[in-house]
Amino acid sequence: MSDLTLLGADAVAVLVLTFLVYFPRYRRPDMVLSIMSINVGVVAVATVLSRADVTAGLGLGLFGVLSIIRLRSQELDQEEVAYYFSALALGLLGGIRVTPDWIAPTLMAAIVATLFIVDHPGLFAGVRHQNVTLDSAFTDEVALHAHLEKLLGADITRLKVKKVDLVSDTTSVDVRFRLPEDRRST
Structure with missing residues (x-):
């Protein structure tokens, strides 16, 4: 497979991932910029590294460091981390030639299809998942469970008390729940 074909496959994959899967679901233009730029950067560097005397391990190590710095600079949701690293993987697949020729485009398609x-x-x-701070201190988990079900109008599937402050009379809780059918939106 030619370099141009491989780069084209990467371009198609990252455009589909970004504009047909990610953006319609999350509507974050800043992440579109991030996903697209990380992909183009990775493709460029991977292409150069695959043709230079530098080992791929050094290049991957550099990307790892850059990714850690990037991900620590702003809090990202887990979904956004998945898209970010998928764009990184697509870039690596688009920049490094592997044999047989069909492997890279197949893996690109698998990444995009998996996220879709x-x-x-x-x-x-x-x-749903929420962190909730209540204006009452709950020390009884059964009472807390019942209060959250009533408050959220949902079936509580898991809760984890983060903090109970008896002085200020508050409870912070991480709650996971399922909305009833009539309150769901897709």
């Missing part, structure tokens, strides 16, 4: 399916809004419709 696993991050589809209908897959976990009604499942």
Whole structure:
């Protein structure tokens, strides 16, 4: 497979990932910029590294350091981390020639298809997660569970008390819940 074909496959994959899967679901232009730029940067560096005397291990190590710095500079949701690293992987696949020729485009398609399916809004419709601070101190988990079900109008599937402050009469809780059918949106 020619370098141009491989670069084209990467371009198609990252454009589909970004504009047909990610952006319609999350509507974050700043992440579109991040996803596209990390992909182009990785393709460029991977292409050069695959043709230079520098080992791929050094290049991957540099990308690892850059990714850690980038991800620590702003808090990203887990979904955004998945898209970010998928763009990175697509860039590596687009910049390094592997044999047989069909492997890189197949892996690119698998990455995009996985995110499309696993991050589809209908897959976990009604499942929610929130950090809630209540204006009452709950020391009884059963009472807390019942209060959250009533407050959220949902079936609580998991809760984890983060902090109970008896002085200021507050409770902070990480709660996971499922909305009833009539309150779900996809």
